[in-house]
Amino acid sequence: MDDLRAESAKRGVSEPTWGHVAEYAYQKIDAVLGALGQPKSIPAYKPFNAEGEEFLHNYMGMAGVPVEIVPQFPTDGNMVLLTEAAAADPDIIAKMKEHLKKGGDIVVTSGFYAAMQDKGIKGIFEMQTTGRKATIETVVTAGPFGNRGPSLKTDTPITIPIFTYFTNDSWEMISTLEYGNGWPLLHHSVYSEGNIYVWVIPDNHSHLYALPDKALDLIRKTASRDLGVYMEGPSQVAFFNYDNGTFAVHSFHDTPVEVSFVLEKGNALSDIASKETLNGEKRNFTPVNGHPRENRQETVVKVTIPPHSFRAFQIQ
Numbered sequence: 673m674d675d676l677r678a679e680s681a682k683r684g685v686s687e688p689t690w691g692h693v694a695e696y697a698y699q700k701i702d703a704v705l706g707a708l709g710q711p712k713s714i715p716a717y718k719p720f721n722a723e724g725e726e727f728l729h730n731y732m733g734m735a736g737v738p739v740e741i742v743p744q745f746p747t748d749g750n751m752v753l754l755t756e757a758a759a760a761d762p763d764i765i766a767k768m769k770e771h772l773k774k775g776g777d778i779v780v781t782s783g784f785y786a787a788m789q790d791k792g793i794k795g796i797f798e799m800q801t802t803g804r805k806a807t808i809e810t811v812v813t814a815g816p817f818g819n820r821g822p823s824l825k826t827d828t829p830i831t832i833p834i835f836t837y838f839t840n841d842s843w844e845m846i847s848t849l850e851y852g853n854g855w856p857l858l859h860h861s862v863y864s865e866g867n868i869y870v871w872v873i874p875d876n877h878s879h880l881y882a883l884p885d886k887a888l889d890l891i892r893k894t895a896s897r898d899l900g901v902y903m904e905g906p907s908q909v910a911f912f913n914y915d916n917g918t919f920a921v922h923s924f925h926d927t928p929v930e931v932s933f934v935l936e937k938g939n940a941l942s943d944i945a946s947k948e949t950l951n952g953e954k955r956n957f958t959p960v961n962g963h964p965r966e967n968r969q970e971t972v973v974k975v976t977i978p979p980h981s982f983r984a985f986q987i988q
Contacts, residue, residue, distance in 0.1 A: 704944045704984040709916030713740035714779075714895050716753040717761075724756025725783040731877040734924065735907045736931075737892055738899070750776050750898045756783030765792040772796070772866030777962065779895050782833050782872040797861040797868045798841065804834040805875070806855050808848040811887045815958065823849065824884035831875045832857065845869070845894070845961055846887050857883075858891060860961040867962030869894060881907035893934070894960050901987065905931030909977065918944065920984040923977035935971040938987040945984065950975060 676696045680688045688696075716729055716739045729739050739753055745767045746752050752771060758764055758780075765788070768778060785793060786801040807829050813821045832848065834855050842861035847854045859870040871891065874880060880888075889904045896902035901919060903911045909931055912920040917938070923929050933941065941950045952971035959965050977983055 700945075700982075704920070707944045707986065708918050708920065708984065709914035711740055712899060712913050712915040713738040714751055714753050714899070715740055715742045715746040715749065716755060717742055717745050718755070718757045719743060719761045722757035722760035724759060724787065725781060725873065725877075728755050728781065728783075728873065728877055731880050733910050735880045735883075735888055735891075736903045736905070736909050736911050737895055738911045738913050745771075747771075751895060752776065752778050753895065754778060754780045754784045756781060756787050759784055759787035759791075764788070765796070768793075768796060768868075769863070772868065773864040775865040777867045777869070777897060779869045779871055782835065782870060785835070785870055786833070796863045797870070799835050799837045799859065799870060802834045802836055805831050806834050806848065806850045806853075807831045808850045808855070810849040811857065811884050812847045812849065812854075813886055813890050814843070814845050814847065820847075821886065824886055826879075826884065827882035828879065830879045830882055832872050833875070835859070835870070835872060843961055846890060857887065858894065862962065869962075883907070890960065894962075897963060900936040902934055903931055904934060904972075905929070917987040918985065919987075920982055921975065921977060922982035924980060925977075926979050928976055928978055930974055930976050933973050933975060933985075935973065935987055939971050940988040941973045941975070941985040942988050943983060944986055949988065950985075 676688055676693065679696065680692055685692060718741045720743050729741055732739050771778060785799060789801055809826050809829050811824045811826060832855065842859055844856045845860050846858035848857050857872045861868055885906050888907060892902045899913050901913060906929060908924045909929060910922045921931065935952065940952055950973050952973035954969045955972055957966055957968045957970045975983065
């Protein structure tokens with residue numbers, strides 16, 4: 673706002689109007705827009721006129737999970753996201769099986785699973801929605817080899833639907849704890865050549881923002897297998913990925929926030945607007961459940977985003 677007021681004052685405008693604000697914003701966007709490619713996000717299948725878990729995709733985006741709603745079931749690429757709305761497709765189970773048999777992966781939400789529980793999904797992945805609820809404040813993440821991380825606290829109590837399953841037939845990647853008992857938040861199983869993940873969504877969708885950073889990091893990493901880059905850090909930071917090695921990130925925080933970007937390829941980021949180069953640090957790659965175990969390294973680049981601002985980068 674200080675920059676906007678200063679720029680307006682040079683033109684004799686003492687109090688900018690909404691029109692001046694929009695003009696200023698578009699000028700900032702124009703400085704980077706030409707360098708960005710076509711959107712490359714996680715395809716979220718939503719048939720025409722379908723309903724269910726309304727606006728959930730928006731909350732996912734604000735949690736740093738880059739999704740793009742598509743009206744047809746994706747036939748290319750590896751990862752597909754299915755929310756409750758996808759249950760409106762009468763052929764959805766057959767499409768899922770075909771995708772999994774050719775080695776594709778699917779993330780389904782708890783709303784989708786509940787809608788399909790008695791309509792064939794148990795032939796792919798057997799869980800049970802109980803109709804009961806749990807109010808949780810503790811989250812535990814798990815690695816691909818069974819090792820469990822520390823107990824992490826949510827920002828506020830979160831109410832989730834309780835799902836049960838056969839132990840060792842599938843695996844909890846993120847668990848929740850309530851008075852000594854635990855329920856899955858992110859769950860994994862295998863079908864044919866592919867992987868299926870159940871993402872349990874809080875009753876209040878905005879409580880996705882209250883999850884610990886480490887839990888959000890694992891969700892982003894799992895769902896972003898096709899993208900070559902994903903974000904680590906807090907929620908309420910939106911991530912927009914493109915097909916030419918560029919991406920943009922927008923913070924909705926009132927103070928500066930630091931996030932990290934994990935690059936499958938590349939060693940640094942170049943800020944498209946300022947031309948600043950941000951070098952990364954190497955670390956050993958750790959797969960999540962269902963991902964290939966590869967002996968390689970990845971690059972982590974830390975980025976500071978000013979309040980209510982965006983930055984755009986080119987992977988170097």
